[in-house]
Amino acid sequence: MRGAAMTLTAAVSGFIVLLLSVSVVQGQDSWRVTYSSLQICAYKGSTVEMNCTFTYPERINRQVNSLQKTFWFRKDGFYYKDVETVSEYSGRVKNICDGNKCTLRITNLRETDSTVYRFGFIINKDSYHGRPGVTLSVTDLQVKVSRPHEALLFQCLSGLSSQTSYIWFRNGQKLKHSTSSYYSPEQLLQTDSYSCALSGHEKCPSPPVYAPKLPSVSVSPSAEIVEGSSVTLTCSSDANPAATFKWYKRNQTPQYLHEGAQLVFNYIHPSASGEYYCGSENKLGRKRSGYVSINVKCE
Structure with missing residues (x-):
């Protein structure tokens, strides 16, 4: 892979750079930037990392080369801008380098961050x-997810209101004849997950929706519990949409106690001894x- 050099003045100023075809000595492909991935899809509000490695000649015209600066550019039309100088990225972007490996990290992603990013570096008076x-x-x-008249209905929501063609996936597999923003499955299994994508952008689907996974319960403190102490039971379950929780005490007839992720005993009594469990539920299913x-123990 070969690149074009930029003048030192333009590269250092960094704000807006037009990448001109100014030749440099290549020397057996010793000038090189290799990206770990050429296409990345990410969700709005999330964090993304772009990774690369780079090499350059040890010498040019007998002069030993020394690395001066590394940077990442974003494409804006015919121009490339150093992302660390663009106000829209303030507090959200970081260039992390270790030797000849560099990573561009962007947090709190926005739709306007969608573009092409290139890595560049300066050695002595040359840049690449x-x-x-x-x-x-x-x-x-x-x-x-909604349940109008008890029927399960999915709607694919996008900021692109003009987009009319969609693709639906079940468990990562494309569903045929599903071009509407709405989809209603004929049958739903507890293990099924559904996602959608804009037509022509199958590699960038939405986060999947699915029924709650098996909930887990933790007790704090985990040490011996004595009368009068404070005890908290916490229920957690992976689900999308987020699950709601209900608590029960095991008896001949289960005793409903509380709704919420935590069951708190501010002053626990010996009568609270027993077995407890929680249930998690969303519009796609439930798990216990x-x-x-x-x-x-009594004091």
């Missing part, structure tokens, strides 16, 4: 950028945790 760069696509797609035992 790596083609073709990394194409970043940021999507705000999400699947809204295993039992957790509490033994309260």
Whole structure:
């Protein structure tokens, strides 16, 4: 992979750079930038990292080369801008380098961050950028779940209101004849997940929606529980949309206690001893945790 050099003045100023075809000594491809991935899809609000490695000649015209600066550019029309100088990236971007390995980290992604990014560096009086760069696509797609008249309905939501063609996926597999922003499955299994994408952008789908996974219960403190102490039970379950939680105490007839992710005993009594479990639920299904035992000792 070969790149074009830029003048030292333009590269250092960095704000707007037009990448001109100014030749440099190549020397057995010793000028090189290699990207770990050329295309990245990420979700709005998330964090993305672009990785590359680079090399350059040890000497040019008998002069030993020394690395002066590394930077990442974003493409804006015919121009490339050093992202660390662009106000829209303030507090969100960082160039992290270790030897000849560099990473561009962008946090709190926005749709406007979607473009091509290239890595460049300066040695002595020469500079180099790596083609073709990394194409970043940021999507705000999400699947809204509803149950009108008890029927399950998915809606693909996008900021692109003019987009009329969609693609739906079940468990990562494309569903045929699904070009509408709405989709209603004939049958839903607890293990099924659904996502959507804009037509022509299948590699950048929405986050999947799915029923709650098996909930887990933790007890704090985990040490011996004595009468009068404060005890908190916490239920957690991976789900999208987020799950709601209900708590029960195991009896001949399960005793409903509380709704919420935590069951808190501010002053626990020996009568609270027993087995507890939680249930997690969203519009796609429900799951119940295993039992957790509490033994309260008298003072």
